[in-house]
Amino acid sequence: MAGADNMMRRVLARLESSAMQRAIDAEMQRQLRRDAAARDRAEAEARREASRKANRPRCGARTRSGSPCRAPAVWDKSRGAPVNGRCRMHGGLSTGPKSSAGRARALRNLVQYRAAVS
Numbered sequence: 001m002a003g004a005d006n007m008m009r010r011v012l013a014r015l016e017s018s019a020m021q022r023a024i025d026a027e028m029q030r031q032l033r034r035d036a037a038a039r040d041r042a043e044a045e046a047r048r049e050a051s052r053k054a055n056r057p058r059c060g061a062r063t064r065s066g067s068p069c070r071a072p073a074v075w076d077k078s079r080g081a082p083v084n085g086r087c088r089m090h091g092g093l094s095t096g097p098k099s100s101a102g103r104a105r106a107l108r109n110l111v112q113y114r115a116a117v118s
């Protein structure tokens with residue numbers, strides 16, 4: 001009877017391991033589906049972001065060829081609005097004061113502003 005018992009144990013062990021394997025396979029499938037869904041969401045978000053930039057107002061500055069500039073206006077993310085309606089090449093961004101006198105003036109204004117705000 002010991003031989004029959006041993007065989008039963010082996011059969012049970014094999015059944016158990018195949019059930020475990022099926023559970024592992026199912027979990028892997030679920031994980032793959034979750035990953036694919038996350039990828040799809042990231043792609044959709046990237047498309048929305050691109051369309052937002054594409055929908056920004058155009059710069060419109062007169063170019064050397066005479067046609068209006070078609071670049072998107074520089075965006076103020078904190079306000080969700082264009083900074084001044086121009087693109088980065090046509091006055092969209094200031095690079096700040098260059099001369100030491102200009103820098104000193106900017107610093108004075110900063111001190112004055114902070115004193116007024118606090």
Ligand SMILES: [Zn+2]
Pocket residue numbers: 059060061069070071086087088089090
């Ligand atoms: Zn421009």
